[in-house]
Amino acid sequence: MTATMRAVLCRRHGGPEALEPGATAMPQAGPGQVRIRVAACGINFPDLLLVAGRYQDRPPLPFIPGGEVSGLIDQLGAGVTALRVGQAVMAATMLGGLAEYVVAPAGDVEPLPAGLSAEEAAAFPGVYGTAYHALVQRAQLQPGETLLVLGAAGGTGIAAVQIGKALGARVLAAAGSDDKLAFLAARGADAAINYRKVALREALRAATGGGVDVVFDPVGGELFDQAARCLNWNGRLLVVGFASGSIGCLPANLALLKGYALVGVYYGRFRKEQPVLAAANARALRELIAAGRLRPPIHRIFPLGEAPAALACLQRREVMGKVVVSVGDLGDDMRASVEYQDALEDGVEASVFSG
Numbered sequence: 001m002t003a004t005m006r007a008v009l010c011r012r013h014g015g016p017e018a019l020e021p022g023a024t025a026m027p028q029a030g031p032g033q034v035r036i037r038v039a040a041c042g043i044n045f046p047d048l049l050l051v052a053g054r055y056q057d058r059p060p061l062p063f064i065p066g067g068e069v070s071g072l073i074d075q076l077g078a079g080v081t082a083l084r085v086g087q088a089v090m091a092a093t094m095l096g097g098l099a100e101y102v103v104a105p106a107g108d109v110e111p112l113p114a115g116l117s118a119e120e121a122a123a124f125p126g127v128y129g130t131a132y133h134a135l136v137q138r139a140q141l142q143p144g145e146t147l148l149v150l151g152a153a154g155g156t157g158i159a160a161v162q163i164g165k166a167l168g169a170r171v172l173a174a175a176g177s178d179d180k181l182a183f184l185a186a187r188g189a190d191a192a193i194n195y196r197k198v199a200l201r202e203a204l205r206a207a208t209g210g211g212v213d214v215v216f217d218p219v220g221g222e223l224f225d226q227a228a229r230c231l232n233w234n235g236r237l238l239v240v241g242f243a244s245g246s247i248g249c250l251p252a253n254l255a256l257l258k259g260y261a262l263v264g265v266y267y268g269r270f271r272k273e274q275p276v277l278a279a280a281n282a283r284a285l286r287e288l289i290a291a292g293r294l295r296p297p298i299h300r301i302f303p304l305g306e307a308p309a310a311l312a313c314l315q316r317r318e319v320m321g322k323v324v325v326s327v328g329d330l331g332d333d334m335r336a337s338v339e340y341q342d343a344l345e346d347g348v349e350a351s352v353f354s355g
């Protein structure tokens, strides 16, 4: 008899209410894959788009959404040697995370960093990976440059704020409510702008005396159009996403006049095209976590059966940081695994020094 698991299924396209908590067959790890017993699953804007059938990829129905998870490896597929059963991990899975078990390619799975809870780890790999790739490879952000982050209290936005600060930039964080501004100021933004109250261009002129060097834009639409007029000479305008539901338009003469670049960011494709660089980015992010520079803020944790409410919260633009769905209570086993991994690494270092 096939073993079943609890999961949240999308059987028809629609809003968050289209999701149905239920049961389905437990997945098996194929060659090069691992199966993760899920502790927590981070909710992201692409989940809304996937459920609505409006994402660039349209998985066949029914499917299980959920693109970021933390948990414990419970099965290794053929050929996987770098990970072990019982190891605490986090992974950007794209789909399948809103379930008790998910299968992922071993290359997309990372050891759980010490210092992050299961919920924080489930809110990390996709959004911080995207923001790091955007700012480091795509924008080549330099210390002392000015970075404008739109939708800055959202998932990719807050990651860009924290990474921008860690890279030595002056970070201007823009969002749509005064509560979000207070949240951003408390998390290190050098200045915060409420773009529902003031015109972005004037606010930036007042804050900088000119323009900005890099724009991180996960919102698009009208805000993109305004930001495209606020770049300095040699600037970089990062196209990250379109949470507003509308795609901005760039009059090409603006890029000519300021000598600036429009730069696309597609983290999923980057990971496939440049896996070695993506792995190096993951290591750099782990060092920033260890140095205490990065920590995903958790807005609210929902139980698995309330996953539709977690997506609805994101849709209403209420979230500051991330919403996470708690799937299994694996915290003690995950902490024990991280301690074991640290001891293992310390042992290797000690034997290198003594040898």
Ligand SMILES: NC(=O)c1ccc[n+]([C@@H]2O[C@H](COP(=O)([O-])OP(=O)(O)OC[C@H]3O[C@@H](n4cnc5c(N)ncnc54)[C@H](OP(=O)(O)O)[C@@H]3O)[C@@H](O)[C@H]2O)c1
Residues within 6 Å of the ligand: 044, 045, 046, 049, 126, 127, 130, 151, 152, 153, 154, 155, 156, 157, 174, 175, 176, 177, 180, 218, 219, 239, 240, 241, 242, 243, 244, 245, 265, 266, 267, 268, 314, 315, 316, 317, 319, 321
């Ligand atoms: N390029 C890539 O590789 C990549 C990777 C991950 C995500 N993305 C894309 O980036 C975008 C943002 O993702 P995210 O995870 O940061 O989302 P998020 O956590 O929901 O944040 C998006 C922010 O956009 C703002 N917003 C403006 N108009 C909105 C609307 N009509 N509905 C919802 N939010 C609106 C909200 O801030 P205010 O209320 O403060 O305005 C919200 O905080 C999405 O389009 C996603 O698909 C792209």
